Amino acid sequence: xxxxxxxxxxxxxxxxxxxxxxxxxxxxxxxxxxxxxxxxxxxxxxxxxxxxxxxxxxxxxxxxxxxxxxxxxxxxxxxxxxxxxxxxxxxxxxxxxxxxxxxxxxxxxxxxxxxxxxxxxxxxxxxxxxxxxxxxxxxxxxxxxxxxxxxxxxxxxxxxxxxxxxxxxxxxxxxxxxxxxxxxxxxxxxxxxxxxxxxxxxxxxxxxxxxxxxxxxxxxxxxxxxxxxxxxxxxxxxxxxxxxxxxxxxxxxxxxxxxxxxxxxxxxxxxxxxxxxxxxxxxxxxxxxxxxxxxxxxxxxxxxxxxxxxxxxxxxxxxxxxxxxxxxxxxxxxxxxxxxxxxxxxxxxxxxxxxxxxxxxxxxxxxxxxxxxxxxxxxxxxxxxxxxxxxxxxxxxxxxxxxxxxxxxxxxxxxxxxxxxxxxxxxxx
Ligand code: MEV
Numbered sequence: 001x002x003x004x005x006x007x008x009x010x011x012x013x014x015x016x017x018x019x020x021x022x023x024x025x026x027x028x029x030x031x032x033x034x035x036x037x038x039x040x041x042x043x044x045x046x047x048x049x050x051x052x053x054x055x056x057x058x059x060x061x062x063x064x065x066x067x068x069x070x071x072x073x074x075x076x077x078x079x080x081x082x083x084x085x086x087x088x089x090x091x092x093x094x095x096x097x098x099x100x101x102x103x104x105x106x107x108x109x110x111x112x113x114x115x116x117x118x119x120x121x122x123x124x125x126x127x128x129x130x131x132x133x134x135x136x137x138x139x140x141x142x143x144x145x146x147x148x149x150x151x152x153x154x155x156x157x158x159x160x161x162x163x164x165x166x167x168x169x170x171x172x173x174x175x176x177x178x179x180x181x182x183x184x185x186x187x188x189x190x191x192x193x194x195x196x197x198x199x200x201x202x203x204x205x206x207x208x209x210x211x212x213x214x215x216x217x218x219x220x221x222x223x224x225x226x227x228x229x230x231x232x233x234x235x236x237x238x239x240x241x242x243x244x245x246x247x248x249x250x251x252x253x254x255x256x257x258x259x260x261x262x263x264x265x266x267x268x269x270x271x272x273x274x275x276x277x278x279x280x281x282x283x284x285x286x287x288x289x290x291x292x293x294x295x296x297x298x299x300x301x302x303x304x305x306x307x308x309x310x311x312x313x314x315x316x317x318x319x320x321x322x323x324x325x326x327x328x329x330x331x332x333x334x335x336x337x338x339x340x341x342x343x344x345x346x347x348x349x350x351x352x353x354x355x356x357x358x359x360x361x362x363x364x365x366x367x368x369x370x371x372x373x374x375x376x377x378x379x380x381x382x383x384x385x386x387x388x389x390x391x392x393x394x395x396x397x398x399x400x401x402x403x404x405x406x407x408x409x410x411x412x413x414x415x416x417x418x419x420x421x422x423x424x425x426x427x428x429x
Contacts, residue, residue: 005029008077009070009101014091021067030079030347039081039343040065049337065282065340066090067347068275070097072105073228073362080363081344082278087387089274092370093363100366103231103317108358114160114223115189115327117180117197117216124176124210131164133207134178138162141203145180148196157185159196178204181223186353188286188329193217219292221325222300226361232318232369242377248318250376251310251369258306268368269298269307272322275367279360284334284341286327293325308368322365326357389416396421402428 005028013021022040025031031039038044043060051057068080068090082090100106124130134141145159152158161181168174180200182193197215205212234244242250258268273291280287298307308322330353335341350356374380389407396418398406402425409424410416 006077008072008079009098013067013069025079025347031343035343035346038339039347040340044340045338049339053334053337063281067094068097068279068363068366069094070101071359071362071366072097072101073108073359075105076349078348078359080279080359081282081347082275082363083281084274084278086274087391088370088384089278089367091387092374092383093275093278093366096366096369096373097362099232099236099369100230102236103233106228106230106358106362106365108226108228108362110226110326110354110357110361111224112183113157113185113187113189113327113353114181114183115193115221116218116223117182117193117200118214118218119178119180119197119201119204119212120214121176121178121204121208121210122172122213124208127166127174127176130176130208130210131166134162134164134204137207141200144203145182145196145199148199149192152183152185152187152192155185157183157192159183176208176210179218184329186330187332188289188327188353190217190286190289191332219289219325219327220296221293221327222297224325224327225323226326226357227321227323228358228361228365229319229321230362230365230369231313232320234316234318237318237373239377245316247373247377248312248316251318251372252312254372254376255306255308255310259309260305262304265298265304265306268371269294271371272307272324272364272368274371275363275365276324276326276360279356279363280328282341282344283328283356284338285329286333289327290325293327297323297325308365310372320365320369322361322368324361324364326361328353328356328360330356385411385416392416392418392421396425398425 022036026033026036043062045060050060063083063085066082068082071078071080141162142159146153159180160183163179165177166174167177180197182196184192194217201212201215234248237244237247258265273294276290277287280290294307298304307324308320310318310320313319329335330345348359374383389410390403392410393403393406406421406424410421413420
């Protein structure tokens with residue numbers, strides 16, 4: 001398997017020149033030359049497409065696109081496109097995916113793609129009675145929405161449930177909230193759900209005698225959870241002077257900090273989102289929606305906590321789990337029109353939103369492990385330094401071969417700062 005052409009374990013990829021990396025992706029059949037061009041060319045979003053995506057377009061804006069290596073998700077190898085501006089993210093995820101692979105890779109699961117649409121019903125005299133009337137007519141109400149999106153209907157999506165909630169205390173007094181549960185199949189779902197909510201509103205007004213105010217999707221997509229788990233064999237954790245036990249226990253201690261303290265949990269979860277967002281960006285998905293949902297979910301017990309858990313299994317190995325709401329789409333939205341996003345999906349070989357979700361949640365878990373392993377051992381700066389030093393060198397004006405030379409010098413001097421970089425550059429003139 002490790003020698004398989006489609007293996008995600010590509011030794012030496014990091015050291016290959018960029019052109020050779022491209023060649024390898026074509027030779028191994030991950031992408032056709034045209035798909036590679038769509039994915040990787042500078043400015044891979046044609047202006048005429050960009051102009052139709054948002055308003056007041058004056059251009060496009062590029063970020064680095066890297067490949068997360070070594071990922072095996074539910075027994076399948078996958079190369080993961082990651083768009084991110086921060087050094088060490090892609091390297092960290094790839095390295096941790098390698099450790100996870102030694103324990104069989106990631107096991108991931110995505111719920112059915114059921115989103116929640118919210119309707120705020122105001123001016124209702126008797127909330128209890130209104131709730132009962134709605135629930136009594138639930139089937140008819142859901143039935144009225146079956147044909148809202150014929151494509152979704154034919155794919156098995158559409159309205160799946162209706163729930164009522166009372167908000168007893170608010171700045172404007174008590175009111176009713178109706179949740180429409182809507183299966184959006186391979187879409188992120190905002191458009192389908194918002195349309196369905198707007199269609200449902202007059203029926204609810206009729207039944208309750210109230211006034212429907214807001215009609216909008218909720219980003220706390222907790223009916224659309226994704227989870228990933230991995231086991232890192234104890235022996236794979238040992239490195240340098242650290243034993244496997246030390247690294248494992250250090251990671252569990254670091255996780256416990258995040259699980260108990262919101263100040264730490266925010267940073268811990270940000271590390272998870274480094275990986276999640278990078279794949280969302282590469283596939284032109286709505287990362288703000290996922291961010292909002294993830295953080296709201298992290299606070300679901302009324303206390304902001306870690307989205308992941310780390311523990312030791314019976315054999316003493318490290319076991320990690322991550323769960324978060326993940327609303328992603330393959331159809332509709334920008335993913336459908338962005339040539340790079342389309343090629344990114346091809347690279348991963350995903351054919352459903354659920355498959356994409358399972359990869360993304362696995363990358364989040366790998367990214368979390370990378371941060372915890374570094375923090376629990378050498379500290380985060382050591383790994384960051386090399387790429388950071390290169391960025392400082394470039395910012396100071398280094399070009400070509402000078403970049404690596406200057407970065408090495410900054411690290412050697414233990415002064416990775418722009419003023420020092422400029423000083424050295426000047427001394428080289
Ligand atoms: C930096 O982008 C992410 C980390 O701060 C995450 C963490 O502290 O767990 C390293």
